[in-house]
Amino acid sequence: MCGMQSYPSYLLENAVNQLSKLPGIGKKTALRLALYLLKQDAQDVNNFAQAILLLKNEVKYCKVCKNIADTDVCQICSDASRQTDVVCVVETIKEVMLIENTGQYKGLYHVLGGVISPIDGVHPSDLEIESLVERVKAGGVKEVVMALSTTMEGDTTAYYIARKLADAPITLTTIARGVSVGDELQYADELTLGKSIVNRVPYTK
């Protein structure tokens, strides 16, 4: 199947090429997905494509925490029952969802949009670090909890943020390293992750 080049239709070839751009989807899987879509009702395929277009074109980013939202301020930031003086710094919205699922955290978030990684061309200015510093400076934040992956890039990012917030009158904490060092946060189980956010410890450089 490796040498498959001759598609019977340009439209099929085009769809396969587009589908195979998705991470983890090769040409063979892309062809399977394209043929699957071709078998579905036109309305279902339309809904599928519209859902993707709507996601890209209509989704908003919360003004406060930069999380994905349907409104200017996200559900979490506008939830009056939450603790507004604790801000948990995470890489992406995946980690927000993971921590929310533990049910152990009632504060707010700040979504960086990634971690510092010069090798991948990700510099501090590409991330929501400046907006975090401004948010802390604006007052009302007593604690910043860093919940970043325990990788080189995560540690570098934590260190960079710690330096940026060195003069701020806040407690800087980091989630307990219940997550084994070197592991990515998204693969931790909920129990470990829940424990690690409850047992957070002061950040030491």
Next chain:
Amino acid sequence: MCGMQSYPSYLLENAVNQLSKLPGIGKKTALRLALYLLKQDAQDVNNFAQAILLLKNEVKYCKVCKNIADTDVCQICSDASRQTDVVCVVETIKEVMLIENTGQYKGLYHVLGGVISPIDGVHPSDLEIESLVERVKAGGVKEVVMALSTTMEGDTTAYYIARKLADAPITLTTIARGVSVGDELQYADELTLGKSIVNRVPYTK
């Protein structure tokens, strides 16, 4: 990650639900794909969605062989250099692509759209069997080669077609069983598949 229910945005949840309808794509992978798409340029995401919509709405099926095509008659059927009196019966366009890739076959095709499988609700009338019989009756076909999977359903379909074409003045052949019995055709390597179509043998009930 199993209990992930709380999406920060309805648009994201909707996109994840749509993506997870694809075969082999679970909720976690769908979220990864959705977040990937969210990171791409608006134009790229638009091209992605349009490719899928175009495939579904604009693709044609060849009038003659029922293969996917961009025109009323597909590339293969309209290729004057091909042998028009030999018709190879296959399940789906995947098998057309596989056999084309072997470079060993110069005849035409007839795409059934599946195999008879009452357990999956696929009956002879759901397949392009009647159109095959009519195509043979119309004349000009000397040989019908059956290239169906060597499964119960494939064998049943071959038997059904053989009965339908019993009175036709044609040679009915089936690809050599170089493909081991019980295997699905799409997993055969090109060499075996190429050999099996060259060494096709008369169909015996």
